[in-house]
Amino acid sequence: MKIVFVHMGVLPVKTYGGTERIMFWHMCELARLGHDVVLIGNKESDVERFGIELIALDKSEESKWPTLVPKDADIVHLQYNWKEKLSVPHINTVHGNGQPGEVFYKNTVFVSKRHAEIHNAKAFIHNAIALEEYPYEPPKEQKWENFLFLAKASWRVKNVKHTVKVCKKNKKHIYIAGGKVFSFSKYVHNEGMVGGEKKMSLLRSTDALIFPVRWEEPFGIAIIEAMSQGRPVIGSPYGSLKELITPETGIVCHNYDELDKAISGWENKFNPDVIRKYVEDNFSVVDYTKKYLECYEKVISGQDINDSQPCFKGPKRAEDLLPF
Numbered sequence: 001m002k003i004v005f006v007h008m009g010v011l012p013v014k015t016y017g018g019t020e021r022i023m024f025w026h027m028c029e030l031a032r033l034g035h036d037v038v039l040i041g042n043k044e045s046d047v048e049r050f051g052i053e054l055i056a057l058d059k060s061e062e063s064k065w066p067t068l069v070p071k072d073a074d075i076v077h078l079q080y081n082w083k084e085k086l087s088v089p090h091i092n093t094v095h096g097n098g099q100p101g102e103v104f105y106k107n108t109v110f111v112s113k114r115h116a117e118i119h120n121a122k123a124f125i126h127n128a129i130a131l132e133e134y135p136y137e138p139p140k141e142q143k144w145e146n147f148l149f150l151a152k153a154s155w156r157v158k159n160v161k162h163t164v165k166v167c168k169k170n171k172k173h174i175y176i177a178g179g180k181v182f183s184f185s186k187y188v189h190n191e192g193m194v195g196g197e198k199k200m201s202l203l204r205s206t207d208a209l210i211f212p213v214r215w216e217e218p219f220g221i222a223i224i225e226a227m228s229q230g231r232p233v234i235g236s237p238y239g240s241l242k243e244l245i246t247p248e249t250g251i252v253c254h255n256y257d258e259l260d261k262a263i264s265g266w267e268n269k270f271n272p273d274v275i276r277k278y279v280e281d282n283f284s285v286v287d288y289t290k291k292y293l294e295c296y297e298k299v300i301s302g303q304d305i306n307d308s309q310p311c312f313k314g315p316k317r318a319e320d321l322l323p324f
Contacts, residue, residue: 001296002036004076004088006065008057011045015195018221019095022285023079025130027052029289038073040065075296081105089299094119095218100314106304109295111219112240118216118318121310123295126243127219128288129279134228136276137204144266146173148206148231150199150222153179157215157319159236162256164188167210170264174210177202203229208250211235212259214321220244224283230272234262238322249275255324 005027013020024047031037031051039047043056055068069076069087076090081098083105092108098119109123110116116124147167151158153176164181167174173187177199180190191202203209209226217239224244226233233250235241245252248271253259295305312318 001075001293002038002070002073003030003296004038004040004069004073006076006078007039007041007045008059008062010042011039011047012050013195015193017195019079022127022129022221022288023093025128025133025285026289026292028130029285030293033289033293038070040068075300077292077296081108091295091299091305093125097216097218097318098312100312100317102312104310104312106306106309107295107299108306108310109292110310112243114216114239114243115218116310119310119312120308121306123305125288125291125295126240126283127221127224128283128285129221129224129228130285131228131280134200134225136229138230138272138276139204139207142268142270142272143207144172144263146175146206147234147263148175148177148202148209148226149211150177150194150202150209150226151211151213151220153181156321157213159212159214159324162212162259162324163210166256166259166263169260172263175202175206199225200229203231206231209233210259210263211241212253212324213238213241214324215239215318216322217241224279227275227283228279230275232270232275234259236322236324246278249278 009020011024027037028050038053040055040057045054047054057065066086073088076086078092081094081104082092092105094108109125111127113124116122149160149163153160160181168185168187175189175191177191177194203226208231211233213236219240223233227249233245235245237252237254251262253262298305
């Protein structure tokens with residue numbers, strides 16, 4: 001099968017980048033399986049050593065990418081809501097939430113069951129990671145003193161406010177990765193935007209991830225990144241989180257009081273090896289790619305993967321804060 005991707009950023013990503021990493025891992029797995037993988041994108045991308053053909057396109061001419069799709073391509077896989085007809089079948093993966101009333105292409109895949117539901121759709125495939133990039137190092141000792149916040153801190157829906165508040169109240173250390181907050185507290189540590197070895201170091205040196213989002217989180221790659229190192233996740237009940245967090249892998253908190261209780265108490269009830277195995281069994285890019293190949297075959301044969309065009313239900317914007 002000849003599969004075409006389009007991305008104007010440089011691949012592979014050197015530091016920060018979630019959806020780009022998932023797309024790249026998927027492309028590499030497709031190439032490993034023997035498929036012809038083509039990237040239309042940035043000339044600086046170093047993908048050919050991974051068995052991926054590069055068709056270079058200048059950023060200033062990005063809109064011309066449809067004219068570069070090879071005539072013998074079987075399918076184009078895009079990472080955004082493209083509804084125009086192409087010379088070959090195409091499929092979209094949407095990683096974010098739509099705006100009220102926004103209509104999506106019929107062959108759109110969402111990244112969690114809840115993500116699909118709020119867009120009036122059925123098709124979803126959970127995001128995944130390349131496990132070899134997350135080698136497992138079990139914690140030497142389990143405490144409940146150092147916590148990680150791994151998200152865009154400036155975005156209110158990620159809820160760094162309650163994260164910092166609860167850690168300061170309980171005299172626990174919180175490491176903010178993904179921005180910074182203003183605080184003179186000795187318990188608040190600003191790490192800025194992180195990636196690569198720095199991110200892995202933070203995942204391994206903290207006891208749990210705090211992820212109390214206040215919106216319909218489409219997926220939350222940080223959740224499975226933390227779990228890949230055997231770290232539990234303490235999150236809110238919104239979006240994908242109730243799908244991803246089980247009693248064996250973390251705690252779902254419905255409000256600040258429940259978050260406070262989770263942070264202040266520690267029963268040593270999480271088994272790091274069980275958490276890692278959960279990621280291996282459910283969020284491997286190998287299985288992710290198998291699921292997408294099934295979607296490709298369906299679309300190429302002329303079938304639709306959703307019964308009707310998805311549409312974000314609204315009426316409020318996805319970014320409007322949910323209660324916590």
